[in-house]
Amino acid sequence: GENVEQHPSTLSVQEGDSAVIKCTYSDSASNYFPWYKQELGKRPQLIIDIRSNVGEKKDQRIAVTLNKTAKHFSLHITETQPEDSAVYFCAASTGGDGQNFVFGPGTRLSVLP
Amino acid sequence: KAGVTQTPRYLIKTRGQQVTLSCSPISGHRSVSWYQQTPGQGLQFLFEYFSETQRNKGNFPGRFSGRQFSNSRSEMNVSTLELGDSALYLCASSGTGVGRGGYTFGSGTRLTVV
Numbered sequence: 001g002e003n004v005e006q007h008p009s010t011l012s013v014q015e016g017d018s019a020v021i022k023c024t025y026s027d028s029a030s031n032y033f034p035w036y037k038q039e040l041g042k043r044p045q046l047i048i049d050i051r052s053n054v055g056e057k058k059d060q061r062i063a064v065t066l067n068k069t070a071k072h073f074s075l076h077i078t079e080t081q082p083e084d085s086a087v088y089f090c091a092a093s094t095g096g097d098g099q100n101f102v103f104g105p106g107t108r109l110s111v112l113p
Numbered sequence: 114k115a116g117v118t119q120t121p122r123y124l125i126k127t128r129g130q131q132v133t134l135s136c137s138p139i140s141g142h143r144s145v146s147w148y149q150q151t152p153g154q155g156l157q158f159l160f161e162y163f164s165e166t167q168r169n170k171g172n173f174p175g176r177f178s179g180r181q182f183s184n185s186r187s188e189m190n191v192s193t194l195e196l197g198d199s200a201l202y203l204c205a206s207s208g209t210g211v212g213r214g215g216y217t218f219g220s221g222t223r224l225t226v227v
Contacts, residue, residue: 034215043203043218044156089156100146100169101216103156 002027002094006104013080014112021107023090024072032093033073034101035064039086048075080111115140117206117219125225131192134222138185138206145187146216147179150201162187194226
């Protein structure tokens with residue numbers, strides 16, 4: 001079955017710096033890759049996603065890149081702010097209909113003021 | 114529109130008991146998935162229901178079961194509770210075609226087994 005690895009497990013950056021989180025997946029049939037942000041005590045929330053027919057997607061300070069050949073995708077956050085501090089999860093769709101996901105173990109991002 | 118609603122928010126049960134958790138998806142969403150979240154294991158997929166049918170299932174023992182009603186509301190049941198079942202149980206709903214928007218998660222039910 002699908003396996004998703006995520007690195008690093010923790011990441012500390014200075015406010016204003018960039019943060020990059022990387023994920024790899026094993027199932028070449030996966031075709032949809034969402035990223036979720038979970039603040040302490042709150043639900044995971046979808047922040048950006050990418051489909052396998054796209055190499056990059058950007059939304060303001062957040063971008064995701066996908067390399068299908070290498071089976072890895074990355075989240076890039078620029079100009080980080082304290083409110084970006086959270087746990088970030090990547091996920092890859094599974095199954096023929098891609099209707100459920102395997103999540104990475106998460107990255108705890110701390111943005112230091 | 115209303116989000117995904119999970120009840121109850123908190124639950125304390127004793128080993129050996131059973132528990133039922135409820136999830137009401139976003140109106141119009143027919144797919145409901147359940148996840149177990151623990152500090153050590155992250156987000157683990159339990160099962161997914163679509164139109165009252167279990168469409169996918171994760172690697173959990175048979176003590177974990179679920180169902181979905183005609184109005185898309187879903188329940189999850191855990192029988193013969195064990196201490197290791199203590200976790201945050203998250204429900205997520207999605208519309209047609211997960212790739213068009215992914216999940217919307219509920220706030221979860223935090224289950225503590227003592």
